[in-house]
Amino acid sequence: MRVAVTGANGQLGCDICTAFSDSGHEVIPLNHDALDITDFNLARTKFEQTKPQVLVNTAALHNVEACETMPLKAFEVNGVGARNLALLANELDFVLFHISTDYVFDGKKKTPYIETDCPFPINVYGNSKLCGENFVRVTAKKHFVVRVSGLYGTNPCRAKSGTNFVQLMLRLAKERKEVRVVDDEILTPTFTEDIAQQIVVLSKVEKYGLYHVTAQGSCSWYTFAAKVFELTGAKVNLLVADPTEFASKVARPKYSVLENSNLKALNVDIMPHWEEGLRKYLKKIDV
Numbered sequence: 001m002r003v004a005v006t007g008a009n010g011q012l013g014c015d016i017c018t019a020f021s022d023s024g025h026e027v028i029p030l031n032h033d034a035l036d037i038t039d040f041n042l043a044r045t046k047f048e049q050t051k052p053q054v055l056v057n058t059a060a061l062h063n064v065e066a067c068e069t070m071p072l073k074a075f076e077v078n079g080v081g082a083r084n085l086a087l088l089a090n091e092l093d094f095v096l097f098h099i100s101t102d103y104v105f106d107g108k109k110k111t112p113y114i115e116t117d118c119p120f121p122i123n124v125y126g127n128s129k130l131c132g133e134n135f136v137r138v139t140a141k142k143h144f145v146v147r148v149s150g151l152y153g154t155n156p157c158r159a160k161s162g163t164n165f166v167q168l169m170l171r172l173a174k175e176r177k178e179v180r181v182v183d184d185e186i187l188t189p190t191f192t193e194d195i196a197q198q199i200v201v202l203s204k205v206e207k208y209g210l211y212h213v214t215a216q217g218s219c220s221w222y223t224f225a226a227k228v229f230e231l232t233g234a235k236v237n238l239l240v241a242d243p244t245e246f247a248s249k250v251a252r253p254k255y256s257v258l259e260n261s262n263l264k265a266l267n268v269d270i271m272p273h274w275e276e277g278l279r280k281y282l283k284k285i286d287v
């Protein structure tokens with residue numbers, strides 16, 4: 001298969017390129033400087049030239065604070081950009097994988113969200129990603145909308161100054177005697193390599209639609225940090241931060257755990273528990 005990847009040098013995009021290439025597929029990596037997804041004509045030219053059979057769109061404006069201050073830009077990239085790719089998927093006949101987010105939910109539920117739960121985003125980022133999902137779902141005949149959560153991987157997250165939560169914790173543990181982390185936001189941190197491998201598996205199944213693709217289980221950022229320190233033997237005093245201490249100006253869901261219901265229904269859920277994902281990641285970065 002010929003697989004194009006947008007945002008190919010991003011945290012998730014890099015792993016998706018590697019996973020498809022390791023599975024014997026031809027990969028066409030498209031970085032932002034080669035293709036801006038908001039430019040419909042450029043996108044059409046690129047895909048006419050490269051003729052992908054599958055396109056994985058990881059490109060997004062996903063810095064939550066930046067989205068809040070630049071709503072037009074957020075909707076241009078996350079909404080209209082996704083629409084451009086959906087229209088081209090039909091015109092040029094390729095399968096579109098579109099990466100979305102747990103932030104389409106408001107976090108008021110107390111049990112894992114399934115794909116049929118009604119989204120209700122509470123910030124600009126979540127609204128713009130839901131807009132992109134909707135464009136893809138109503139436009140592209142052959143689509144997979146893949147919601148992911150709490151990403152960390154071996155490649156730098158470009159929108160977050162090249163770092164991730166695990167790297168940040170490891171750095172703070174070296175610099176300080178005490179680290180404080182919030183315990184009131186529950187999610188499922190997910191290793192990007194696991195998502196990439198799950199997408200390769202999904203690409204073999206012609207069951208188009210909406211999928212939650214996260215690791216199994218859930219935890220707070222505090223519990224996640226505690227596991228990072230336990231597994232690396234970091235000598236640091238971990239404390240629960242007061243919720244006001246790192247208060248964000250932008251509303252975020254307090255609970256955004258996703259259940260991979262549709263993967264499970266197809267019997268293709270290969271996502272490991274978040275602790276296993278973390279162990280694999282720590283081995284790779286050789287702490």
Ligand SMILES: NC(=O)c1ccc[n+]([C@@H]2O[C@H](COP(=O)([O-])OP(=O)(O)OC[C@H]3O[C@@H](n4cnc5c(N)ncnc54)[C@H](OP(=O)(O)O)[C@@H]3O)[C@@H](O)[C@H]2O)c1
Pocket residue numbers: 006007008009010011012013031032033035036037038057058059060061062077081099100101102129148149150151152156157158159160
């Ligand atoms: N990180 C998370 O925790 C998280 C959680 C849930 C969902 N997601 C979703 O996961 C996906 C991948 O995120 P990531 O962590 O891999 O982020 P990342 O490292 O910041 O990668 C995003 C990529 O998109 C590119 N990009 C941005 N605007 C573009 C445009 N207009 N046209 C083409 N490319 C553009 C970026 O290139 P430049 O840097 O050169 O602009 C970068 O290569 C996104 O769709 C995001 O919404 C992420």
